[in-house]
Amino acid sequence: MNHTPHNQAMHYVHQQVLERLLAHMNQAQRASVQLLMQRLLVIAGGPEHIGNFRTLVLHGADRRSALLLAYLRAAQLSLAVRHHDSFHLRVLVARSPGLDSATLAAHDQCFGALFLHDDPRVELLRADAGQVGPYSARPVARSEQRDAARNAWLLFGHLGGGRPEVLLGARAYLELASVLDQALTAGAGVDALLTVTPPRQRLRLMAWGRRCLRAVTQNAPTALPHGVGVLAEGLMQLHQVLALALHKPTPMTQRAAGNELQVVALEAVLHNLDEGGLLERMLGREEGLPCEVHGPAGLFDPLPLAHARGLYAQYIEQRNYRDGSQAAFQRIVERPLPWPQGQELQQQAQERLLDSYGASQDQLVCQAFAPFAEQGRRLEQFVQRYHPRMRIALPYLHRALQGRPCPGPVVRWLMDISGLDLAQMRALYAGALRPQLGQLVQLLGRRDVALRLLPQAGSALPAWARLAGHAGRWGG
Structure with missing residues (x-):
């Protein structure tokens, strides 16, 4: 053990943090920490190996995530006191569609209370626009990466x-898998993924992920991945398939086998994740956040989905914005929450979407109409309801989407209003997209953000997607 003055000072600080942590725990919580330490020692192979044991935890915006992190920190510091060494903890902060300022502030308070920033055994990462980098209150991804996202x-x-449940539904798991794969393989890699996601939910997510992979590969069921690390890699590649929808498909690959990632389920060891008491107060989570939602580790924000659903109700179904958004909000939250009023919801949600993706409300409304598919079947409806001043330009809009000469301002208007490039709009217009892509879109479109089956809405899908079940499969 290195006895430099700096290390001695840090050791003293960490002891104080541990004492403060344990002082804010009740007897049952302290017992849970002891069980957690024993479990991690066994999995690592004993005290002599605990210093080389590398773990990862997905950290969301809910109370359970904060309490789990507190238990892990208490175990990490206790093992260091007892065995002069401890496990490495990598924390991946993620949220879909993105991290807003209130969530980042809550994370900062939690990390500060646990003194995580200056401990070399702790690595804080943040997912942003599909990219993983060091945790920061500033954007992690570069501007071109955010544009691509x-x-x-x-x-x-x-x-x-155009259905919001599809846009902000099951697809989010592919984006989550993409950043998880990056976090698992960064640096020296990870030995174990720590989770308190209930067993039924874990199995459901694994089965769904394997089903998505089976739909677009030629792998037999027995050849599909069983491990979380390999599954995350496969789903990451499906995420890239969607992002590069107009590009020539490349065979799905698998990295050379390494040490198999262990998934360490801790829900049986930690019995007090729903009753934080004084510990919640220490972490700054006694009031909770206004968005604790379905999905593992509170990783999904319901406000943007509620906003997109409200716009869909207003412009597509021609109903009241509030009715549509409120119904969506109440469907996905886990407990009764105060309902944001009127413009407050729209402003908050739109700010989060703008910060996460740079997507404007005009672009949200445009994708709700999906006006370019099937030779622009809903283009006239979109223009009449949302951009009536452009009705005179409808013939030119069709000409631009058909690849025929048309005025430059028309093309620029289409690109600004949709957020897509001209080649993408023309491919949507012509239905010139791979049938295999339709299979994947159809599968994703059947499940919401909690992976619950959505009501059939085949008529809302473009014809190429509805016919995807008859398509072939690309090689894997």
């Missing part, structure tokens, strides 16, 4: 027929 996200909305 916005384009892929909006394109998927058009592919799925």
